Amino acid sequence: MDRKKEIYLDNAATTKVSDRxxxxxxxxxxxxxxxxxxxxxxxLEAENQxxxxxxxxxxxxxxxxxxxxxxxxxxxxxNLAIMGVSEANKNVGRHIITTKIEHSSVQKTFKALEAEGxxxxxxxxxxKGYVDEKQLEDAIREDTTLVSIMYVNNEIGTKxxxxxxxxxxxxxxxxxxxxxxxxxxxxxxxxNVDKEHIDLLSISGHKIHAPKGIGALYVRKGxxxxxxxxxxxxxxxxxxxxxxxxxxxxxxxxxKEAYKNLKSNMENMMEFKxxxxxxxxxxxxxxxxxxxxxxxxxxxxxxxxxxxxxxxxLLHALSDIGIYISTGSACxxxxxxxxxxxxxxxxxxxxxxxxxxxSFGPDNYEDDISYIVDNIANLVEKIRKxxxxx
Amino acid sequence: MDSIYLAKYGEIxxxxxxxxxxxxxxxxxxxxxxxxxxxxxxxxxLGQIIIEPLSLxxxxxxxxxxxxxxxxxxxGVAKVYRTKDKNIENIKNIALMHTKEKTKDKKLSFxxxxxxxxxxxxxxxxxIAREVGGYIYDNMDNLSVDVHSPEFVLRIxxxxxxxxxxxxxxxxxxxxxxxxxxxxxxxxxxxDSPVAAWMIAKRGVEVDAIYFxxxxxxxxxxxxxxxxxxxxISKYIxxxxxxxxPFTDLQLHMREKxxxxxxxxxxxxxxFKISEAVAKxxxxxxxxTGESVGQVASQTMKSIYATDAALDMPVxxxxxxxxxxxxxxxxxxxxxxxxSILPYEDCCTIFVAKHPYTKPRLDRIIIEEVKxxxxxxxxxxxxxxxxxxEIKRSELQ
Numbered sequence: 001m002d003r004k005k006e007i008y009l010d011n012a013a014t015t016k017v018s019d020r021x022x023x024x025x026x027x028x029x030x031x032x033x034x035x036x037x038x039x040x041x042x043x044l045e046a047e048n049q050x051x052x053x054x055x056x057x058x059x060x061x062x063x064x065x066x067x068x069x070x071x072x073x074x075x076x077x078x079n080l081a082i083m084g085v086s087e088a089n090k091n092v093g094r095h096i097i098t099t100k101i102e103h104s105s106v107q108k109t110f111k112a113l114e115a116e117g118x119x120x121x122x123x124x125x126x127x128k129g130y131v132d133e134k135q136l137e138d139a140i141r142e143d144t145t146l147v148s149i150m151y152v153n154n155e156i157g158t159k160x161x162x163x164x165x166x167x168x169x170x171x172x173x174x175x176x177x178x179x180x181x182x183x184x185x186x187x188x189x190x191x192n193v194d195k196e197h198i199d200l201l202s203i204s205g206h207k208i209h210a211p212k213g214i215g216a217l218y219v220r221k222g223x224x225x226x227x228x229x230x231x232x233x234x235x236x237x238x239x240x241x242x243x244x245x246x247x248x249x250x251x252x253x254x255x256k257e258a259y260k261n262l263k264s265n266m267e268n269m270m271e272f273k274x275x276x277x278x279x280x281x282x283x284x285x286x287x288x289x290x291x292x293x294x295x296x297x298x299x300x301x302x303x304x305x306x307x308x309x310x311x312x313x314l315l316h317a318l319s320d321i322g323i324y325i326s327t328g329s330a331c332x333x334x335x336x337x338x339x340x341x342x343x344x345x346x347x348x349x350x351x352x353x354x355x356x357x358x359s360f361g362p363d364n365y366e367d368d369i370s371y372i373v374d375n376i377a378n379l380v381e382k383i384r385k386x387x388x389x390x
Numbered sequence: 391m392d393s394i395y396l397a398k399y400g401e402i403x404x405x406x407x408x409x410x411x412x413x414x415x416x417x418x419x420x421x422x423x424x425x426x427x428x429x430x431x432x433x434x435x436l437g438q439i440i441i442e443p444l445s446l447x448x449x450x451x452x453x454x455x456x457x458x459x460x461x462x463x464x465x466g467v468a469k470v471y472r473t474k475d476k477n478i479e480n481i482k483n484i485a486l487m488h489t490k491e492k493t494k495d496k497k498l499s500f501x502x503x504x505x506x507x508x509x510x511x512x513x514x515x516x517x518i519a520r521e522v523g524g525y526i527y528d529n530m531d532n533l534s535v536d537v538h539s540p541e542f543v544l545r546i547x548x549x550x551x552x553x554x555x556x557x558x559x560x561x562x563x564x565x566x567x568x569x570x571x572x573x574x575x576x577x578x579x580x581x582d583s584p585v586a587a588w589m590i591a592k593r594g595v596e597v598d599a600i601y602f603x604x605x606x607x608x609x610x611x612x613x614x615x616x617x618x619x620x621x622x623i624s625k626y627i628x629x630x631x632x633x634x635x636p637f638t639d640l641q642l643h644m645r646e647k648x649x650x651x652x653x654x655x656x657x658x659x660x661x662f663k664i665s666e667a668v669a670k671x672x673x674x675x676x677x678x679t680g681e682s683v684g685q686v687a688s689q690t691m692k693s694i695y696a697t698d699a700a701l702d703m704p705v706x707x708x709x710x711x712x713x714x715x716x717x718x719x720x721x722x723x724x725x726x727x728x729x730s731i732l733p734y735e736d737c738c739t740i741f742v743a744k745h746p747y748t749k750p751r752l753d754r755i756i757i758e759e760v761k762x763x764x765x766x767x768x769x770x771x772x773x774x775x776x777x778x779x780e781i782k783r784s785e786l787q
Contacts, residue, residue, distance in 0.1 A: 316606030337733075388641060 006322040007368055011207075011279060012154050012301050012359035013326055017250070018209040024253045025211065025231075028246040035232065046245045049378075053252025060216055060259050061201065069239050070248050073215040074183040074204030075105040080199040080217055080239065081179045084225040085146050086118060089177075093143030099123040099131055100344040101153050105369060106181055107340065110148070120215045123149075128292040129158030129345050140172045142267050147178050155341045156291030157301030160184065166197025177223055183207055183215075188266060188300060190219035198204070199223050200205035205247060209361075210254035214247030227382040256363060269299035269360055276369050277302065283377040290355060291345060292371050305347070306380055310386045315354055318377045323372060326357045391484060395441040397458050400563055415441075416463040416566040422628060422783070423457045436507070438551075460558050460626055462592050466558030473552050478513060482525040482548065484554050488528050489533070489544055492556050501528070504546045510764040511548050518546055565594030567628055572596040573706065575667040575678035576661065576679040577632075579678040580616045581707055582680025582717055584623050586727040589636065589708040590678050591627040598630050599781075600665050602637040607741070610691060615732055619783045621771050633668055634777040639740050647761040654688050654746040656759050659700035660680035660769065662718050666701040667773050672708045676704045687746045696752045 004153060008016070017025070032049050054068045071077045086096055098110050100122050114120045121139045124132050140147075147169050162180055178251050179200040182191060186201075187208035193201060200223065206212035219225060219238070231240030258265075277294045280287060286307035291297055306314070311327035318325055322385030342352045356361045397415060399556075403780060416440060417432050424430060425480045426444035432439060446454065451469070458467045471484050487504070503520035513521065526544070527535060533542070547553040575587035579600045600618045613634060620632045640660055648656055665677045681689045688697070709717055721727035747755075759765070 191475065310607075312609070313606050316609050319610070320606060386645065 004322045005119040007372060008324050008363065009358040009360065010193055010324045010326050011361035014206045014212065015209045015361055017211050018254065018257060020257060021210055021250045021253045025246050025250050028249050036245055045358050050243055050245055050248050050371040053248045055255050056217060056252040060255055061191055063193050063218055067218055067221055068233050069217045070243060071215045071217055071239060072213055074202055077202035077215045077217040078105040078181055079109050080228050081202060082148055083228050085177050086113050088224045088226040088276060089145040093145045095119045095141050095144045097121045097123065097139050097144060097147040099125060099149055101125050101129060101341040102150050103154055105182060106148055108109060119254065125344050127346050129153055129156050131160055131165060137168050137172065138167060140169065144176050150181040152298050153341060155185045155339060157297035158291045159298050163196045170197050187255065188298060193218060205251040205254060207255045208258050211247060214244055214251045216251065228339055272360060272364055273302055276368060279369055279373040283373055284380055300360045302358045303355060305351050307354060308384045309380055310383065310387065311354055311355045311356045313383050314379055318375065321375060324374060327355060391471055394472050395458065395471050396468050396470045397439040397441060397464050398558065399463050401565060412566055412569050415569050419566050420458060423461050424454055427454050455559055459561040460596065462562060462626060464561035465562050465563050468555045468558045470553045470555040476511065476548060476552055478521055481552055482522055485522045485544060485546065486526055486529055488554055489530065489781045493532060493542055495532050497532050498504045498541045498768055500533045500541040500542040500544065501535060501537045502544045502546065507547065507549045522546060562592065564592035567591055567594055568596055570594035571682045572674040573676040573678050574674040575599045576600050576665055577601050577619060579612055579731040581721050581727065582682065584619045584730065585717055585720045586678050586680040586708050588623050588626060588724050590706055597627050599675065600633040600635060600668055602635045602661055604638045604641055607638065615729060617779060618729050619726055622729060623785050628783055630781045632779040632781055634779060635772050637772065638773050640772060643762055643764060643768060645741060648758040651745060651747050652758040654742060655693055655696050655750045655755050658688050658697040659759065662697060662700045663769055664772055665765065666703050666741055669703060676706050680709055681707045682709045687748045688716035690748050692749045696750045696755050699752055706747050708727055
């Protein structure tokens with residue numbers, strides 16, 4: 001039997017581990033398997049591998065090696081940054097700021113702090129998903145200790161002007177720490193932590209072709225932060241637990257690969273996205289791009305909403321033929337499950353149910369565009385008939 | 391001295407000449423249920439079942455008791471010390487050791503119950519109880535005697551061997567599955583239907599399940615959830631079949647032809663018709679649903695009347711008079727609740743009317759239903775296209 005043709009358009013959810021990264025993982029599991037904390041040479045070897053990986057990331061972010069801390073993933077990096085900084089500085093102030101379109105690992109951490117008595121400001125975004133700069137400036141107070149804003153939104157692909165936002169914060173008060181969730185930006189854009197005034201930056205491995213279970217937090221030297229995980233004092237006491245040597249090396253390798261041909265990769269992806277959007281507009285009516293203009297949002301994320309469509313039905317129907325996408329929200333009778341980001345950019349519940357997200361990777365080829373769009377068009381027509389009761 | 395397990399059964403006692411059929415089925419089911427935990431000899435002995443481990447890892451003891459107690463037909467199970475040495479001094483020693491092990495240092499009231507099946511034994515039942523009770527009382531500080539409502543009852547049975555044990559772990563009761571024919575349970579993925587299936591199986595009925603899948607409007611995960619729920623109840627019911635009916639085309643046809651407000655009832659009617667066809671084909675004699683009067687629009691008296699009229703076979707609704715919280719309590723007890731509340735919701739809001747009839751009139755429903763000119767052939771087609779999933783009683787977990 002022929003293997004079913006599979007087209008994976010969900011790279012913002014997770015990515016395939018690359019061959020080169022896989023080789024390095026096997027090497028770390030079977031050759032350099034020592035405990036980096038062990039005193040003997042086997043341990044030293046592993047430690048060196050970890051330091052090499054850290055150095056790769058350091059060179060990309062233009063920071064120093066001791067400013068990188070490895071975590072179990074993006075969620076932990078976000079938790080550590082927000083919890084660790086807020087708690088460590090609560091004698092200075094208890095006001096912290098974030099936006100209404102953050103990933104739940106940021107948003108729920110803020111909610112937890114709010115329940116503990118912190119004062120939280122949630123910034124609005126406009127229809128395109130950009131943070132209101134004036135509102136940010138006005139929100140900053142004497143007792144503000146932390147601002148957390150995501151670099152690229154995972155659902156609509158809007159990319160904030162982090163340098164400008166950083167400027168606004170630091171102009172008001174240089175002592176406020178600026179945390180950036182860069183999980184959808186790292187490996188896609190050049191990030192300069194100094195120039196962009198970033199004090200803490202979260203990254204994740206599995207969004208850039210490393211495996212699940214590894215992430216990192218950049219913490220600028222001098223930032224006052226306390227650990228959320230306690231134990232053997234690894235990573236200068238900020239993140240205890242034997243280092244995930246295999247994951248760290250994989251993250252290093254994936255970072256190297258991502259930044260090797262960054263510019264041309266991103267140009268190619270934008271070209272793919274542009275052609276895809278054009279073809280969709282040619283073949284399907286009543287469809288709109290959510291958020292910023294498609295050529296202004298990031299090349300790897302496209303959020304679309306179709307009139308009279310249940311995105312979830314479209315997802316399942318596409319899944320049956322081997323095309324994998326995701327939706328704005330699980331379609332249910334409960335309004336509470338609606339995507340907070342899509343609400344924040346002003347979409348109605350029906351528009352949210354009609355939203356799908358396509359996110360791209362290196363395995364998506366222009367040759368597949370007609371196949372993808374023809375299938376979407378065909379299914380949209382079918383589902384619309386049902387929804388419209390024709 | 392060694393240990394065996396004693397399982398007591400309930401209602402089978404009342405079965406006159408057919409008793410052996412029930413007992414043998416119960417033993418078969420027990421054997422099937424504890425497969426994989428070790429090797430056992432299982433036999434009847436004077437109205438009880440003796441499970442004698444030939445090999446049993448002590449780590450599995452708890453699981454063994456759990457599985458025995460969850461076998462329908464069993465009302466209690468206990469680990470029993472068995473000795474061939476009937477000397478009263480030996481009995482006293484074992485009895486003391488067992489009591490210490492069971493009561494630890496807890497302050498409890500206790501009594502000893504003795505039964506002498508071997509009438510040639512030198513001591514009478516009350517004498518055995520007195521001897522052993524006195525010995526335990528003298529040697530333990532935490533126990534006080536209470537012959538009327540003791541918290542701890544030590545039991546001694548003198549047969550061709552001596553059994554020493556204490557409180558029985560209560561079993562689920564009911565009748566051995568397989569002694570009462572077969573029924574087909576409609577599983578939706580919700581809280582109620584697995585409980586309903588469990589309740590009918592408890593009466594000795596073999597249960598298979600049927601689920602209506604509307605891809606792409608219901609997700610693969612919704613189907614997986616029903617598979618998971620079936621596995622959970624198969625712990626009690628044994629191996630079962632899950633019939634997955636492709637339902638999308640029928641729903642689309644329904645939606646195209648019938649009035650919106652009538653869709654819910656017509657959908658239920660068609661589900662019943664398909665279930666009945668499958669039940670007949672597979673030798674089942676009733677349909678099981680998790681309906682409870684008044685819970686939702688399709689479960690009002692008039693709705694139940696209108697849906698019930700769609701088929702000739704009996705429909706068992708064991709939860710009909712239950713409140714939601716009573717059902718939830720049962721679902722937790724049988725360990726299906728956590729799976730049932732997983733949020734893989736259907737996307738068939740498309741097929742649900744905003745304001746369905748709550749007092750449907752059967753004649754009006756039928757007027758709508760006959761508009762589906764392809765109904766009969768589509769039902770037949772759906773039945774033919776059914777996917778059958780074999781649910782095996784879960785292995786060690």
